Amino acid sequence: MNPLFHALLQKSRYITNCLNETLKQHNLYSSQWTILFCLHVHGPMTLTQIWKYLNVEAPSITRAVARLETLGWVQRVDGPDKREKIVTLSAMAKEKLPAIEKTILAFEEEMIGSMTIEEQQQFMNLLQKMKG
Amino acid sequence: MNPLFHALLQKSRYITNCLNETLKQHNLYSSQWTILFCLHVHGPMTLTQIWKYLNVEAPSITRAVARLETLGWVQRVDGPDKREKIVTLSAMAKEKLPAIEKTILAFEEEMIGSMTIEEQQQFMNLLQKMKG
DNA sequence: CTAATTTATTTACCTAGCTAAATAAATTAT
DNA sequence: ATAATTTATTTAGCTAGGTAAATAAATTAG
Numbered sequence: 454m455n456p457l458f459h460a461l462l463q464k465s466r467y468i469t470n471c472l473n474e475t476l477k478q479h480n481l482y483s484s485q486w487t488i489l490f491c492l493h494v495h496g497p498m499t500l501t502q503i504w505k506y507l508n509v510e511a512p513s514i515t516r517a518v519a520r521l522e523t524l525g526w527v528q529r530v531d532g533p534d535k536r537e538k539i540v541t542l543s544a545m546a547k548e549k550l551p552a553i554e555k556t557i558l559a560f561e562e563e564m565i566g567s568m569t570i571e572e573q574q575q576f577m578n579l580l581q582k583m584k585g
Numbered sequence: 586m587n588p589l590f591h592a593l594l595q596k597s598r599y600i601t602n603c604l605n606e607t608l609k610q611h612n613l614y615s616s617q618w619t620i621l622f623c624l625h626v627h628g629p630m631t632l633t634q635i636w637k638y639l640n641v642e643a644p645s646i647t648r649a650v651a652r653l654e655t656l657g658w659v660q661r662v663d664g665p666d667k668r669e670k671i672v673t674l675s676a677m678a679k680e681k682l683p684a685i686e687k688t689i690l691a692f693e694e695e696m697i698g699s700m701t702i703e704e705q706q707q708f709m710n711l712l713q714k715m716k717g
Numbered sequence: 718c719t720a721a722t723t724t725a726t727t728t729a730c731c732t733a734g735c736t737a738a739a740t741a742a743a744t745t746a747t
Numbered sequence: 748a749t750a751a752t753t754t755a756t757t758t759a760g761c762t763a764g765g766t767a768a769a770t771a772a773a774t775t776a777g
Contacts, residue, residue: 465597
């Protein structure tokens with residue numbers, strides 16, 4: 454395998470693992486965090502809006518949101534279109550989000566702090582040169 | 586979440602999905618291919634050598650190699666140290682590997698063909714600037 | 718030489734993605 | 748207005764990673 458792919462996939466796995474480690478203190482997994490963050494930024498969303506935004510398949514989001522609901526982070530309510538479920542952050546989530554965001558910012562700083570803004574931009578540009 | 590992480594994780598998932606799609610014609614999954622490739626390059630290896638090389642945890646390799654054995658791609662034999670199992674490619678695997686490698690090379694060319702060698706090198710350098 | 722420790726693998730179980738197919742509500746075509 | 752199609756979500760089951768703990772063989776300490 455091309456070393457570029459190997460390196461990219463490894464780093465991706467490494468980042469996810471580190472992120473999970475960091476989020477342990479808040480009793481969250483990385484995929485749960487991405488959904489909470491999504492709702493934090495966009496406000497209430499349907500499941501479809503979430504999975505289209507995060508670019509994953511619907512069943513992954515169904516499962517993760519169901520888990521977040523049993524843990525008390527979100528509520529699911531029927532929308533005016535009764536096919537869709539609207540997901541909103543719970544009071545508990547809104548209360549805890551600022552502290553979690555702080556943790557995440559520190560994590561990101563530690564992870565890519567040694568790259569300049571130009572290098573980060575360059576990295577994104579090169580990523581986009583790959584197919585897809 | 587920092588867009589750099591988002592982009593990197595997305596691309597990583599996209600590559601894996603494309604690779605799986607490409608490997609369907611050989612009835613293989615990407616993780617199975619990485620193990621076969623590993624054995625192709627290094628010759629017979631113990632499970633520990635494989636998971637240390639691929640930088641994943643042991644149980645993932647135990648499972649994947651067991652599956653590869655039932656599918657006839659590899660054999661597991663006891664080593665002189667009876668704790669370890671040595672994994673070798675089957676005759677079927679050796680016969681089929683060249684065609685699979687060809688498929689993979691075409692896939693990689695399609696995936697990163699629009700990047701120059703310098704850009705690829707630069708990308709790797711930037712990846713390594715991230716922590717880990 | 719026996720006891721304690723280390724090492725290699727496995728088992729059980731978790732998150733996290735995927736596809737395919739089922740269900741139910743809404744929309745479109747006739 | 749009914750039938751056919753589309754859309755939103757869910758269910759079932761797969762690969763693929765992770766951790767924690769069990770087992771068995773090898774090694775080290777006493």
